Amino acid sequence: MRVVIVGAGEVGSHLARELSTQRMEIVLVDKLSAALSSAEESIDALTLAGDGAHWQVLQRAEVKRADLVVAVTGSDEANLVIAALARAEGAARCVARVDAAGFYRSLASVEQGVLGIDSLLCASRLVTLELLRLMRARRANFLAFFGANHIAACLLLLHDGSSALGQHAGSIRSAGGKLVRAVVRDGVLRPPEDITRLEVGDRLLLVGGPTSVAIAQDQLQDTLKTRRAILVGGGDVGSQLARVLTETERRVEIIEQDGVRCEQLAQELPGVHVIHGDGTSIALLRDLQIQNADCLLAVTKSDEANLMVSLLANNLGVQSSFAIVHRHGYSDVYEHLGVHGTAGPHEVIARAVTSLLPNDGMLRRERLPDCSHELVELSLGELTDARMTVSDLALPPSCMLVGVSDGEGFHAPAPGFALAPHSRLLVAEPAHAYRDVVKRVRELGRAKR
């Protein structure tokens, strides 16, 4: 498979490195030959110096033969132009990185079909969601996002004192509706209808949109609006995180150094406490009594500041700290030093692009800890029959459809729900049924073609 990557910065070179290890043919294009020569040292790829937003350069890179063109330069506009040009040149698929959150119509981090470009990726939103996932995953047995971040699947252990104990599993409702898709008891996954009385030690499989799962998770653990989160850095990631966190946390504070930006944040984010100051200043952190905070997220543009803030927070007694990592290879160091989780634009974009590569229906497979079943994400492909519904899927009997997503967002898998082309299905299946499930979904695609 031939992939042309325009932009050899942290994101572009990390993506090239990841893809070249998967035996793909990579052509890396950048304006700066210095960036290319440093990438050459560690990546088996063809490099080409030139402005990717120019026809000639794209022609030299032979984008017409490319299976995928990824535009990840530092400029949103340039990326849009590159992807649109590549599309016009005849590239099979084009992906552009557009960071401005305001560009997107929906809250999804991936948008499809704009300007003939297959997918637009929002790095700041992908990072936001990844940080959110890491934060929530500390309070769950298992938490993963599927369906281009439209679906969250969470495995929640019931402790003593949970409001759900003793209830019928099928009757539990939370903010997002009925989210309990299954219950794991004694390592076996069962439909919620089978469990009439929930007990301590049962694990609930919650599947829904990321925010509603987060709220449900807190409601079931009786921790909704009990915690305090501190964000250092009020950039794109900071403001998006704050907006999401206000729905679940008791108090959300943003520390931002730039006064003008603080004014803007205060206007944009009702209910968020905006603090003007230097987040790396220990005096300020003490002043804010951050030892009482449950969680700190360092999301400034500087790796050094993020590391410093997270370490200070750990030292001052914050329960968990998370940070953005901008440069490739730093995340291990962060985690070694005690930061609880990191997310970087290069990692999230590489993951998103990988999921956009032509696939044979199977997108992702995740094991559930200590459980008979695993989760598989499948893509439906083209459907010519517009009336196909969930009940037409006819998956193998031991399997359970737990969620569906399309361009619009998450949908509960009600039997009569009409499936859209390219929908993504999240299926819980026992490992031995994996081949049958994949085969069945492929058959559906083939039959419709």
Place this chain on the structure above:
Amino acid sequence: MNLRAVAWYSSSLLLLVAAMMMAPAILAAAEGQARSMQAYLGSAMLTTLTAVILRRLGRAKPSVLHRKDALGVVSFVWLLLGVFGALPFLLEGSIPNVAGAVFEAVSGFTTTGATVVADVDGLSRATNLWRCEMHWVGGMGIVVLFVAVFPQLGVGAKHLFKAEVAGPITEGLRPRIKQTALSLWWIYAAMTLVATGCLILAGMSTYDAVCHAFSTLGTGGFSTRSASIGAYHSPAIDWIIIVFMLLSGLNFALYYGVLRGEVRGLFNNYEVRFYVLVNVLVVAVIFVGILPRHGDALVALRHSAFQTLAVTTTTGFMTEDYETYPQLARFLLFACMFMGGCAGSTAGGLKASRIYALLRLATRELRLVMQPQEVVAVRLGRTAIPPGIERTILVYGAAYFLLFFAASTVMVGLGLDIMSAMSAVVSCLSSVGPGFEQVGPMQNYGFVPAGGKLLLAFCMIAGRLEIFALFAVFSPECWRR
């Protein structure tokens, strides 16, 4: 440099050499030459044994091959090639002394074609095949073959490739270096096949045709006859070899372009134009010089073109003794030995593109003398040379001449006359083969003292790996942890 990595990769490369030895062994077995068969089987076994030991030493190698390690692997392997390539000569007894056998093997793998054997006709058929096979594999490069054949070396493959295929600007043809290596080998193999077919049609025996096609495409120069191509007295064979020598002296990347429909690239390329121009000028001078002797213009053209291309492509075949040519013609041939073929070809030498770049740099200096404030980019064809490359070209040119003078001094000290010493050294550095006077086309290197042979063998490897790749391994920086 990680010695385990060097040992592990070298062992794989030695296995390739052992596999190569099976061809002469099979030929000898088929023709019932027991001694040759034993020699080649024995050599293959010794090579395999060494490979197994090296693999054992390198079993805990790191997963990533770094640039330093790649340089180490390539240099080490090229030094090993001399030793293991020499084994059959020693075991068979065709070249009884060690220095001579190593010289012959290095000359084979570096596609020099300088020989210590006075009576080539007296060698066994297996040995002649082995000599030409070394040319063929060494021409495109054994490490390139390794990169093409072995699965998944990752970015290490790139470092290996670049360490062996040096050049002013090495460009990949295809995104993955393995594909590039594979494409180059396919083109090379296909051209060899065509050359073999043409030679058979022109009346050579299959065995001679294969050997000479190997030797021509690798721009080597070993022949199965003492009198080289001249022994056949066939204008058709001469012309076929002339064409294939020229083709082997051009950049193989251009053939890849031709296969993809960019035929014009072959004619628009500045290096090809410059290289052909130089050849035409030299052929014209020699033609005028030897026309009176031959009388027939076509015969004179054939001989002048053959001798010129044999030198400029660094092949070293011959159809007649150029020592009998006029002085100007001889000197031009001597000067051409420095240049060699195009970058990206199987030929050696400074490479036409570097000479052209040096000329352009010199003309820029003229402009700068008159107008020091002017900023002038040096253009090769349509593209300007980046400043970093400018430096490497100049430094490589200087290093080449320094090595030439240093080695020539030693050779004169060993008792060769000045012209013989200089021509022997440049002939080995540029992988031509024959030189002038005592090492002329009708002579051989047998009389050179053992130390001189080893020095010349070292020069051949230095020239093949473009000096710095080999010398880097001897610098303490490479060994520092």
